[in-house]
Amino acid sequence: MKIQFAISVVFLLFQLQSVSQKSFNEKDILLTVDGRGTEAGEFIRMYQKSPSSGDNSDIVDFLEKFIIYKLKVADAIREGYDKLESFHNELSGYRNQLAQEYLSDRETREKIIRQAYERYLTEINAWHILVNCPQDANPSDTLAAWKKAMELRERIINGEPFEQVARSSSDDRSVTLNGGNLGYFTAFQMIMPFEEAAYSLKKNVISMPVRTSYGYHIIKVADRRPSKGRIKVAHIMKSAPPGVSDSVAVNAEKQIYEIWNMLNEGKPFASLAAKYSDHKASANQGGELDWFGTGEMINEFSEAAFAIKDTGEYSKPVRTVYGWHIIKLINREPPGTFEQTKSYLESRINQSYLNSLSRNAL
Known part of the structure; x- marks a missing residue:
C-alpha cells in the first residue's frame, strides 16, 4: 500500500515538474522509515543524477531501489552495522548513490567481508x-x-x-x-x-x-x-531438563552410565542410540547431528564435542541443561580459507538487509 502511494506521489511530482520546475514543494515528505522522513527534493536530485534521468518509464524502478536503499540504511543503523568503521566510511562517501549500487561495489564489499572473515577465525x-x-x-x-x-x-x-x-x-x-x-x-x-x-x-x-x-x-x-572449525557428531541422550524431579534426574544419570558401559563392552554406537536415546530426531540416524561450529550448540555440549581428539572416539557422559549425553566424533574440518567461506560470509552480511525488507514490509 505504501509503495503504491509513494509511486503515485512520484508520478505526480514529475508530471508537475514537466510543466514547471516549481510546481511542487521539495520539502514534502515522500517517505518515512524508522521515523526518519525523506523529502521529495532528495529523491528528485538523486534521480536527475542517474543515467535514467528524463525517462519517466524508469521512475518506478528507481523509486523501488530508492526505498530499498532507505530500508537498508535504516536497518544498518538499527542492527549496528553503521558502527563498523569500514561500512560507515564507505557509506558516507556514497551518500548520493543508491545502496544497491553501493553494496555491489567490489572494493567496499571486500573490506567488509574480510573484516568478517578475521572475526570468523x-x-x-x-x-x-x-x-x-x-x-x-x-x-x-x-x-x-x-x-x-x-x-x-x-x-x-x-x-x-x-x-x-x-x-x-x-x-x-x-x-x-x-x-x-x-x-x-x-x-x-x-x-x-x-x-x-x-x-x-x-x-x-x-x-x-x-x-x-x-x-x-x-x-x-x-x-x-x-577458530576450531566445524565437526560432525552423533550423540545418545537421556533427558533431564530443568524442573524434573530428583528421581528422574538420578535415573537419567544412571541410564547414561549404563549405556556408556555397553559402549565400552563393544556395542555399536548407532544401535544403542536407536534403542535408548531420548533425542528422537537423531536416534533413527544413529544419533547423527548436522555439522556445527562453536556457538551453534549449547556450550557444554559443544566444548565436550570439540575436545574429542580422534574420529570414532566418544566422550564420557556429559551433563547439559537438557540432560545427559554421550558424544561420538564422526568428522571434523578446519576453518575454511577466505575464498571457501566468502559466499557464506556475504550471505550473512546480506541477511541483515533481507530482514529489513520483511520487518519493514510496505
Missing part, C-alpha cells in the same frame, strides 16, 4: 549483564537504564564478582542457567553492536554500557582462541 568467550531498555524507550527510561548499567559496572570494578552481579541484577533470563557466561561464539552469532564491542575489548576489561535493541550490556571477554 577467532572465537570469544564472554560474560554479559543486560539492563532491559527497548529501542523505542523514552529518554528518561533510557537514561535510567544507562545509569543502572553504570552502577552495575562500578560494582564489578570495585571487586564484586561478575557472575554474582549478573545473577543478582541481569535482565537476561538465561542468567539463571549460565550466570551471565555466554560461552564461546564467533562472527554473526551475536547482535552486531554486541559483537563489535566484544571483538574490540581486551581480555578481562569491563566494557562501558553497550547499547543494542535489547538494552544496555556490560561485557567482559574472558578468553580468545583460534
Whole structure:
C-alpha cells in the first residue's frame, strides 16, 4: 500500500515538474522509515543524477531501489552495522548513490567481508549483564537504564564478582542457567553492536554500557582462541531438563552410565542410540547431528564435542541443561580459507538487509 502511494506521489511530482520546475514543494515528505522522513527534493536530485534521468518509464524502478536503499540504511543503523568503521566510511562517501549500487561495489564489499572473515577465525568467550531498555524507550527510561548499567559496572570494578552481579541484577533470563557466561561464539552469532564491542575489548576489561535493541550490556571477554572449525557428531541422550524431579534426574544419570558401559563392552554406537536415546530426531540416524561450529550448540555440549581428539572416539557422559549425553566424533574440518567461506560470509552480511525488507514490509 505504501509503495503504491509513494509511486503515485512520484508520478505526480514529475508530471508537475514537466510543466514547471516549481510546481511542487521539495520539502514534502515522500517517505518515512524508522521515523526518519525523506523529502521529495532528495529523491528528485538523486534521480536527475542517474543515467535514467528524463525517462519517466524508469521512475518506478528507481523509486523501488530508492526505498530499498532507505530500508537498508535504516536497518544498518538499527542492527549496528553503521558502527563498523569500514561500512560507515564507505557509506558516507556514497551518500548520493543508491545502496544497491553501493553494496555491489567490489572494493567496499571486500573490506567488509574480510573484516568478517578475521572475526570468523577467532572465537570469544564472554560474560554479559543486560539492563532491559527497548529501542523505542523514552529518554528518561533510557537514561535510567544507562545509569543502572553504570552502577552495575562500578560494582564489578570495585571487586564484586561478575557472575554474582549478573545473577543478582541481569535482565537476561538465561542468567539463571549460565550466570551471565555466554560461552564461546564467533562472527554473526551475536547482535552486531554486541559483537563489535566484544571483538574490540581486551581480555578481562569491563566494557562501558553497550547499547543494542535489547538494552544496555556490560561485557567482559574472558578468553580468545583460534577458530576450531566445524565437526560432525552423533550423540545418545537421556533427558533431564530443568524442573524434573530428583528421581528422574538420578535415573537419567544412571541410564547414561549404563549405556556408556555397553559402549565400552563393544556395542555399536548407532544401535544403542536407536534403542535408548531420548533425542528422537537423531536416534533413527544413529544419533547423527548436522555439522556445527562453536556457538551453534549449547556450550557444554559443544566444548565436550570439540575436545574429542580422534574420529570414532566418544566422550564420557556429559551433563547439559537438557540432560545427559554421550558424544561420538564422526568428522571434523578446519576453518575454511577466505575464498571457501566468502559466499557464506556475504550471505550473512546480506541477511541483515533481507530482514529489513520483511520487518519493514510496505
